[in-house]
Amino acid sequence: MTKRNRPWGYQAPVDAQPADWELHPDTVAVRGGLARSGFGETGEALYLTSGFTYDSAEQAASAFADETDHFLYSRFDNPTVAMFERRLAEIEGAEACKATASGMAAMFASVACLVSAGDRVVASMAMFSSCYVVLTEILPKWGVETVLVEGNDEAEWAKALEGGAKVVFIESPSNPLMEIVDIRMVSELAHKVGATVIVDNVMASPVLQSPLKLGADVIMYSATKHIDGQGRVLGGAVLGSNEYINEHLKPFIRHTGPSMSAFNAWVLLKSLETMTMRVERMSSNALAIAEALEKHPKVAGVKYPFLKSHKSYEIAKKQMKGGGSMVAITFDATAEQTFKFMNALQVIDISNNLGDSKSLATHPATTTHKRLGPEVRAKAGITDGTVRLSVGLENVDDLLKDLHQALDAAF
Numbered sequence: 001m002t003k004r005n006r007p008w009g010y011q012a013p014v015d016a017q018p019a020d021w022e023l024h025p026d027t028v029a030v031r032g033g034l035a036r037s038g039f040g041e042t043g044e045a046l047y048l049t050s051g052f053t054y055d056s057a058e059q060a061a062s063a064f065a066d067e068t069d070h071f072l073y074s075r076f077d078n079p080t081v082a083m084f085e086r087r088l089a090e091i092e093g094a095e096a097c098k099a100t101a102s103g104m105a106a107m108f109a110s111v112a113c114l115v116s117a118g119d120r121v122v123a124s125m126a127m128f129s130s131c132y133v134v135l136t137e138i139l140p141k142w143g144v145e146t147v148l149v150e151g152n153d154e155a156e157w158a159k160a161l162e163g164g165a166k167v168v169f170i171e172s173p174s175n176p177l178m179e180i181v182d183i184r185m186v187s188e189l190a191h192k193v194g195a196t197v198i199v200d201n202v203m204a205s206p207v208l209q210s211p212l213k214l215g216a217d218v219i220m221y222s223a224t225k226h227i228d229g230q231g232r233v234l235g236g237a238v239l240g241s242n243e244y245i246n247e248h249l250k251p252f253i254r255h256t257g258p259s260m261s262a263f264n265a266w267v268l269l270k271s272l273e274t275m276t277m278r279v280e281r282m283s284s285n286a287l288a289i290a291e292a293l294e295k296h297p298k299v300a301g302v303k304y305p306f307l308k309s310h311k312s313y314e315i316a317k318k319q320m321k322g323g324g325s326m327v328a329i330t331f332d333a334t335a336e337q338t339f340k341f342m343n344a345l346q347v348i349d350i351s352n353n354l355g356d357s358k359s360l361a362t363h364p365a366t367t368t369h370k371r372l373g374p375e376v377r378a379k380a381g382i383t384d385g386t387v388r389l390s391v392g393l394e395n396v397d398d399l400l401k402d403l404h405q406a407l408d409a410a411f
C-alpha cells in the first residue's frame with residue numbers, strides 16, 4: 001500500500017443534480033452548492049483539513065501553476081467553504097463569492113483589495129462603528145481619503161462624487177438607527193464616475209434585500225448575524241462578479257489570510273437552510289413590536305423601515321421585502337434610566353450581538369457605537385436613550401409582555 005492509496009476507492013465529489021427549471025431562493029438555500037463526496041452523504045461533508053495531498057510532484061506543480069483544478073491549502077480554498085460560497089452566490093444570483101473569518105474581515109477586504117494611496121472612498125455616514133473606523137482611521141493612514149455623506153440626500157451624493165471615487169460604500173439599513181439609502185439612485189450616480197458600489201447588507205440579510213439586483217456591484221455580509229443567526233460562529237462573505245472576486249478579492253485574501261474555517265462554513269451551510277424562515281419570522285415579530293412601541297406613551301421614538309413614520313418608508317418598501325429584525329427605540333432618558341429599562345427585561349437578553357434567534361437589547365452609545373465618540377454619535381442621532389432591539393424567534397406576545405413590563409418598571 002502506498003501512501004497515496006485511497007482504500008475506499010476515491011471518487012471525485014459531484015455536484016448535486018440541479019433541477020431543469022429555475023429554483024426559488026429558499027430552495028437554493030437548502031440545496032445550492034452541494035458537492036457530494038463519493039459516499040453520497042445527505043448532509044454537507046466537513047473537510048476539516050488545513051492542506052491537501054497530490055498524487056505526484058508534477059500534479060502539485062501543475063496545480064500551483066493553475067493548470068489543474070486542485071485544492072491547495074485551506075487559507076486559499078477549502079471544499080466545505082467552497083460549498084458555502086457557492087450556495088450563497090446562488091441565493092444572491094452573484095457570479096462569485098468569497099467567505100471570510102468575520103464580517104469585518106469581509107468589509108475590510110472588500111474595500112482594501114480595490115484601493116491604493118490617492119484614491120477616494122465615498123460612503124453613507126450612518127454605519128457600524130468598526131466599518132467607520134476602517135474608512136476614517138485605517139485607510140487614511142495609507143493615503144486613502146474617505147468622504148462621508150448624508151445617505152438619503154441625493155444632492156450630497158452627487159456633490160461628493162464630483163471629486164471622483166474608486167469605491168462607494170453603503171450600509172442600508174444602517175446599524176443601529178435603520179437609516180435607508182436608495183441603493184439604485186446611489187449606484188447610478190457612482191457608476192457615472194466609475195466607482196465600485198459595495199453594500200453592507202448585514203441588517204437586511206439575503207432574504208430581504210438583493211443589492212446586486214438594485215444596481216450595486218458588491219455585497220458584503222457578516223455571516224455571524226442572520227446567516228448563522230443562532231449565536232454560534234463568526235463569519236463573513238463578499239459577493240460580486242468573477243472579475244472582482246477572482247482578480248481583486250481572492251489574491252488579497254490569499255496573501256493576507258482572513259479565511260473562513262471549514263468548521264464555521266459547515267455550521268453556516270446548515271444555517272442557510274433555515275435562514276428564510278427565521279428572517280421572515282424575525283421581521284414580522286419586529287414589525288409588530290415597532291407598531292406597538294410607537295404608540296406607547298413612554299417611548300419617544302421608534303425607527304423601523306416599514307413604519308409609515310420612517311423618513312425613508314417609500315424607499316424601504318421599494319427595495320426591501322420586509323423591514324428586518326432590528327428596531328431602534330429612543331427614550332427621553334439618561335443612560336441610567338435606559339439601563340433600568342434594559343435591566344428589567346426578563347426574556348430579552350442584553351447583548352451587543354444582533355440577528356440572533358434570541359431577542360437581544362443593546363445600548364449602542366456605551367457598547368457597539370461607543371468608539372464613534374459623542375460628536376459623531378450626536379450627529380448620527382444615537383443618544384443615551386437609544387436602545388437597539390434585535391428581535392428574535394420567540395412568540396411575539398411574550399416579547400411584547402416583556403417590553404411592557406420593563407417599561408412599567410423603569411419609567
Ligand SMILES: Cc1ncc(COP(=O)(O)O)c(C=O)c1O
Pocket residue numbers: 102103104105107128130131171175200202203221222223224225234235236
Ligand atoms: C452592519 C454591520 N457590518 C459589519 C459587522 C461586522 O461583523 P462581524 O462582527 O461578523 O465582524 C457588523 C457587526 O455587528 C454589522 O452590524
